Amino acid sequence: MKNILLLLSFFSLIGCQNKEEKTETSIDETATKISGQVLFEGEGNCIACHKPDQKIIGPSLEEISKIYKTKKGNIVSFLQEQSEPIVDPSQYDIMKTNFAITKSMSDEELKALEDYIYSFSK
Known part of the structure; x- marks a missing residue:
């Protein structure tokens, strides 16, 4: 009887660990997919x-993604204020005020923003 309980406990523990790993992965993947939009x-x-x-x-995001893809630009670099504007340079001074926000973002956050913008590419 002891052996059966021990065996059941063992399988139960293994089963729980697998479920936790799958749940964590699913949450991480979902968070990654929506983080660009959330940001x-x-x-x-x-x-x-x-x-x-x-x-x-x-x-628009459609225009930004189209131009950056066509001209092989780097959205992350632009958001870090490390490259020149290529979509609408006349609006650059207005955009400059937002660089304080984007420069404080991590590389992962900026990449998520870039991925979100590219999701509007046709």
Whole structure:
């Protein structure tokens, strides 16, 4: 009887560990997929000037992704203020005020923003 309980406990423990690993992976993958959008709409406040499919103050995400892909630009580099604007240089002075926010972001956060912007590429 002791052996059976010990065996059941062992299999139960192994089963729980596998479920925890799968749950953690799923949560991490979901967080990665939505983090760009969350940053864009939240902390980055990018949505105040950029919309997915229309120009408001700044160019649309569709336009940004199209131009950066065509010209092989680097969105992360631009957000770190390490490269020149290639989409609408006339709006650069307005965008400069937001570099304080984007420069404080980690490389992973900036990459998530870039991935989010590229998700609007047609």
